[in-house]
Amino acid sequence: MFDAIPYIGKITEVRTPADYVKKLVESVKGSWRNVTYDNWFTSVPLADDLLKDYQLTSIGTLRKNKREIPPSFLPNKSKQPLTSQFAFDQQKTLVSFTPRKNKSVLLLSTMHYNDEINPETSKPVIIQDYNSTKGAVDTFDKMMHSYSSARGTRRWPLRYFYGMIDQAGINSMVLYVDAKHSNAPINQFRSSYLKSLALQLAEPHMKRRLTTNLPRELxxxxxxxxxxxxGPPADEPPAKLQKQLRCAMCPRKRDKKVKTSCVKCQVPACSEHRRDICLNCI
Known part of the structure; x- marks a missing residue:
């Protein structure tokens, strides 16, 4: 994930689909990457702006009500299945593919400028590139829900924080796998990676807590x-007191005097509130 816009409810200002795309691609502006979007975002002005102002190519499916589409590119019963039509305009390519009778798929691309067709599938290369790069958002959401840190809560800032943790976990895993050139299956590797990541993040805190007084079980x-x-302490303090003192854990009315104390904190303790253990169990 490069960027995201959180949904915080209904907004007063009017935003077009192109506004969301331009906002999201700010982080990759000028990188000449390719942006793949569906027909809710695709438009000819947006494709021109991304190419000219943002130095980004784009591929997207087009809705059939766009005024820029020639009438001959729309679905027609006379079109034969597995046929394609191409239109070229400066740096844009429009393709109309007929998968079956009376059905057409329209795509607009600024990444391609040819009429190349795969001879095995009879599909234009533009459609194959679109199919290979679409669905990234759905895949990202599926990965987050597979191993999520989220817990049930009605506090929206906390839910927002859970989402940031899940997104950071996926991004860090992708960077780690890319750096290590690992060939492990991503689904199997992600579980062990998140466990290792959580342990490394918590390790400094756990070591710091070991320097404080903690219950033995913890x-x-x-x-x-x-x-x-x-192991056993290097200089073990004496368990015997110089004089009798009142047990620190017994009620005051009992006034129970003892000459034994805790080995670690040296607090006076009677036999009811003290346990004798060997050095191997310390």
Whole structure:
């Protein structure tokens, strides 16, 4: 994902489909990439603007009500199946492909300027390039829903944050796979990649928590996650007190005096609130 526009409800200003396309391609302006869109966005003025002002080519299907389409390019019963018509205008190419009788598919491209047809499928190369690059948004959404960090919430800022996390996870995986030239199946690799990414992001925080006073169960869990072994302390403090003190965890009315303390925090503790363990279990 290069860019996105979040939906935040109904807007007062009037925006055309071309406005959304121009806003989204700002991040790739001047890169001479190709933009693929469907018939809700495709128009001749937009294709001209992307090529001239943004240095981007485009491919898109055209609706049959566009005034720029010649009448002969529209569906006609006299057209034979698997036939194509081409029209060229400066740097644009219009193609009308007839997959079956009384049916036509119209595409506009500024990436192609020829009438090349695949002899095996009898389809124009423009249609094949469109089919190979369309559906990226749907694929991206499907990948996000397959492994999502989102949780049920009515707070829209939190839901927005969940979406950013999911999008960043996919983008970072694509960059990582491209850098490593990995041949692993993307669906199988993504699960292990997200687990590794989450662990690496949380690792500094877990190590910082180990430097504080934590319950033994939580400390052991963190050591297991980080694959760390906690050995006995180098200088173990004495467990015996110089004089009797009141147990810190017993009620004051009991006034229970002890001469033993916790090995780590040295808080006076009686036998009811203290456990004796060996050095291997510390």
């Amino acid at each position: 400390r052991c869990t963190l050591h297991d996650i980080l694959n760390m072994t906690e």
